[in-house]
Amino acid sequence: MHNPTDNIPPQTQGEHNDFIHFADRETVAEAHNLFLLARERMKDISQWHILSGPHSAKFGITDTKGTEVYKMAEEGDLFYIDLPLPTPGSLAGGGKEWVRIEAMEEYGDADTESEYMTMIIRPVVNPSHPDKAVAHFFSHVSTNTFIVERYLNHVSAAVYGRNETPNNKDTGLYDTVRNTIIALGARNGLSGPQWKSLIEGILDK
Secondary structure, three states: OOOHHHHOOOOOOOEEEEEEEEEEOOOHHHHHHHHHHHHHHHHOHHHHHHHHOOOOOEEEEEOOOOOEOOOOOOOOOEEEEEOOOOOOOOOOOOOOEEEEEEEEEEEOOOOOOEEEEEEEEEEOEOOOOOOOOEOOOEOOOOEEEEEEEEEOOEEEEEEEEEEEOEOOOOOOHHHHHHHHHHHHHHHHHHOHHHHHHHHHHHHHO
């Protein structure tokens, strides 16, 4: 049996967090339709703030130079995370956090027992300043793995954070202090409301 959690990078350092939300349907056909909707919502990163509701960060896919584009997510895409006020933005990121979709995988269809899509993201440099440090409060070793899955008539959406360590090497003094404070807050659960509201919105809105 294919297991989407096999795609989650191993936990070797720092902290980890798991957020998962479930929705059941009376029939497999109804669950399949919900999975298709959830899969498209997961790929539509520019709309994540709407799915997440008030006080959400904003998200946007960009080209290789950092100019925002409106498209469905694909492996290799860059996207930014604009944290809500009063969280201070990073200097390296031009006020934003930057990540790359380093892997995506899809499996199954309406006729298989299960079907899923996984998407792994990792902090990277600001594409407008590729010579600078990683532009995120977490370091490059950190990842988030997003999974939407249907198993029979059960559908789930989840986010798995792994190797969550502060990005405080080769950064300027301001970003070192800022990244450490925000990363520690995220590791202590402050990122939970964002990811919980997103995965709930993916299945329930």
